[in-house]
Amino acid sequence: MYILGKEEVEAACKVVESGRFFRYRGTETSTFEKEWSEKIGVKHTIAMTSGTASLISGLVGLGVGPGDEVILPAYTYIATALAPLAVGAVPILAEIDESLTIDPQDVERKLTPRTRAIIPVHMCGVACNMEAIMELAQRHHLMVLEDACQASGGTYQGKMLGSIGDAGCFSFNQFKIISCGEGGALVTSRQEVYERALVYHDSACFMSTYSRKLRIPNFAGMNFRINELLSAILRVQFTRLDGILSALCAEKRLMMKELEQETAFTLNPIHDVEGDCSTILSLLFESPEKAASFSRDLLEENLIVDSPLRSYGMVYTQWEPLMQHRGAHHPACDALKLTKFPVTYSQDMCPKTLSILGRTLHINVSITRSQEETMDFVGRIKKVAQSY
Numbered sequence: 159m160y161i162l163g164k165e166e167v168e169a170a171c172k173v174v175e176s177g178r179f180f181r182y183r184g185t186e187t188s189t190f191e192k193e194w195s196e197k198i199g200v201k202h203t204i205a206m207t208s209g210t211a212s213l214i215s216g217l218v219g220l221g222v223g224p225g226d227e228v229i230l231p232a233y234t235y236i237a238t239a240l241a242p243l244a245v246g247a248v249p250i251l252a253e254i255d256e257s258l259t260i261d262p263q264d265v266e267r268k269l270t271p272r273t274r275a276i277i278p279v280h281m282c283g284v285a286c287n288m289e290a291i292m293e294l295a296q297r298h299h300l301m302v303l304e305d306a307c308q309a310s311g312g313t314y315q316g317k318m319l320g321s322i323g324d325a326g327c328f329s330f331n332q333f334k335i336i337s338c339g340e341g342g343a344l345v346t347s348r349q350e351v352y353e354r355a356l357v358y359h360d361s362a363c364f365m366s367t368y369s370r371k372l373r374i375p376n377f378a379g380m381n382f383r384i385n386e387l388l389s390a391i392l393r394v395q396f397t398r399l400d401g402i403l404s405a406l407c408a409e410k411r412l413m414m415k416e417l418e419q420e421t422a423f424t425l426n427p428i429h430d431v432e433g434d435c436s437t438i439l440s441l442l443f444e445s446p447e448k449a450a451s452f453s454r455d456l457l458e459e460n461l462i463v464d465s466p467l468r469s470y471g472m473v474y475t476q477w478e479p480l481m482q483h484r485g486a487h488h489p490a491c492d493a494l495k496l497t498k499f500p501v502t503y504s505q506d507m508c509p510k511t512l513s514i515l516g517r518t519l520h521i522n523v524s525i526t527r528s529q530e531e532t533m534d535f536v537g538r539i540k541k542v543a544q545s546y
């Protein structure tokens with residue numbers, strides 16, 4: 159979350175005063191869904207309690223289940239990796255490339271006759287190589303569920319992220335570009351994907367009136383419904399999205415322009431610079447030792463940069479349930495134990511990912527720094543870079 163103002167407070171107050179918290183009693187959620195569909199350029203949006211809920215409902219919508227394998231990157235938030243297990247499918251980890259997004263060539267290597275879907279993750283607001291992924295998916299008849307949880311409003315070759323694959327997922331938790339504390343959305347233009355996800359996220363549509371209009375039979379689901387209070391806040395946040403993105407983009411462009419000549423590091427490649435959400439600037443070094451010493455030297459200049467290896471829960475080595483091969487609370491529900499084609503997960507299974515992350519440093523882009531402050535910030539990075 160980058161901006162929070164009195165508009166969010168007023169919108170939330172209105173809902174409290176109305177007493178209409180339930181999404182089918184008010185209009186905030188349905189209005190947000192219409193607005194988001196229009197923005198993303200899809201037929202349907204289902205707002206939900208979280209990005210995780212939208213990933214799981216998306217997999218249900220795509221018909222993914224037991225016996226299926228789902229390929230996803232070894233660098234993403236843990237929720238991406240756990241979502242397949244929630245529908246009985248097996249997560250298969252693929253390496254990332256220097257863009258820090260899934261490496262399409264490694265996806266190709268990880269294919270088996272059981273592969274059903276790919277979850278490309280637009281990590282740090284940077285689009286995946288969607289051209290290669292969509293081509294590969296078409297060639298092998300695979301479904302694509304885009305994880306755009308860190309990339310609200312980003313684009314790839316002029317298309318909104320989330321609208322390129324069969325379905326897309328967004329998160330509006332505290333740490334995302336726009337936020338209502340906890341929230342998410344699933345988007346799709348495919349009717350059957352929409353209907354299955356709708357039923358699944360809404361306790362078999364027991365409380366709603368649309369169930370009679372569905373073309374599919376309803377089935378047992380969860381309750382992942384968002385409430386009106388959160389949707390009202392989200393609608394205000396949505397009005398801020400374009401402003402946040404253009405401010406982020408302006409600062410990142412300035413930093414990139416100033417730093418691209420440096421020889422101590424290179425800037426991690428970006429598949430579509432125009433569509434980058436610009437939340438993070440990534441610097442790539444020749445060796446992990448160089449990256450570590452550069453980060454120590456920056457600290458002396460009072461600049462704090464992060465190693466993506468230390469980011470919380472984003473690297474596969476930290477995904478304990480997978481590393482311990484515990485895919486569910488009960489062994490009889492555990493896709494990792496039920497599969498006839500067991501998969502092993504180990505700390506060293508994606509060496510290329512660990513190498514790239516170890517050589518990368520992350521700088522958070524800010525929307526509150528003035529141009530002078532940004533130049534001063536960049537100047538200190540350049541000063542350190544000169545001694546390399």
Ligand SMILES: *Cc1c(COP(=O)(O)O)cnc(C)c1O
Pocket residue numbers: 207208209210211234235237238279305307308328329330331340341342
């Ligand atoms: C935040 C995030 C999620 C999950 O979102 P929640 O709303 O916290 O459930 C999934 N994937 C990625 C890449 C994320 O960054």
